[in-house]
Amino acid sequence: MTSSTRPRLPLWLAIGGAVFIGTLTAIQARVNGLLGARLEDGFVAAAISFGSGLILMIVISLILPEGRRGFRALVGGLRERTIPTWMVLGGLAGALTVSTQGLTAAIIGVSLFTVGVIAGQALCGLVIDRVGFGPAGVVALSLGRIGGAVLALGAVAVSLGGDALTRVPWWMLVMPFAAGVGIAWQQAVNGRLRAQVGTPLTATLVNFIGGTAVLVLAAVIAVLVMGPTQPWPTDPWLYLGGAMGVIYIFLGAAIVARTGVLLLGLGSVVGQILTSVVIDLIWPVPGAGSAWQAAAMVILALSSVFVAAVPWGRRARH
Helix, strand or coil, X not given: CCCCCCCCCCHHHHHHHHHHHHXXXXXXXXXXXXXXXXXXXXXXXXXXXXXXXHHHHHHHHHHXXXXXXXXXXXXXXXXXXXXXXXXXXXXXXXXXHHHHHHHHHHHHCHHHHHHHHHHHHHHHHHHHHHHCCCCCCCECCCHHHHHHHHHXXXXXXXXXXXXXXXXXXXXXXXXXXXXXXXXXXXXXXXXXXXXXXXXXXXXXXXXXXXXXXXXXXXXXXXXXXXXXXXXXXXXXXXXXXXXXXHHHHHHHHHHHHHHHHHHHHHHHHHHHHHHHHHHHHHCCCCCCCCHHHHHHHHHHHHHHHHHHHCCCCCCCEC
């Protein structure tokens, strides 16, 4: 069945996938953050996470015929220059995300980390959809989409209430925002690469190749400058971050053409905030916020997706 005749994915199901992406992102942030804390080196933790994801993607791509076809299409497209070089750079944003998780999440808490990511995703996603960089094409600015982004930023404002700005260094708040911008750009790039090669498997593999290369180099430099890490922990679950990344990068590349970058980001916001609040309540860290902040962030995040997804009038798409 060709792409032109393939049934369109229901929007509610695509949004559900976006929420699941957010859930995995929040869990991965805590896993990678704890691994970085145990090793006392966030870059090595990020390299381990991405490297394990790369191994898993290589195995999957070799086993599945779809993966082998997609890789041949990728090589052919790069050789014939029908696939531009920037389409294979999505892994750089992934490298930034997992590095940020390893450096900050165990200190500032998953909730505060998440709302920083949300701010970057919401703003960048709105711009990407408006200029038509994503695979969904140009998505017109509607009051609902703008309102959803504003509500998502409201969740960020709530997270910074009280003494949040004095509890942690300023760069630990800026890095999650930068990671969120990178995630929105990565989702758009992955969606376009998926359209070129015909499968999200290959788009995911490309992300892990590029991200692993960058993170291994960063880890080597970190060890040379700061010395060896602490002994690697023996808890198996601390090494599951890469597998989680495989799932949510693959899923994002598969559904972004249906949702657009902004709605994909806002859907993942719900999953991220709900999950991160639960994680911080069960497993608190010194930088976590208060219960009222957590409740307000959840309400604003859920409202942002509802406002952005509901067609308040005739949806404009050019």
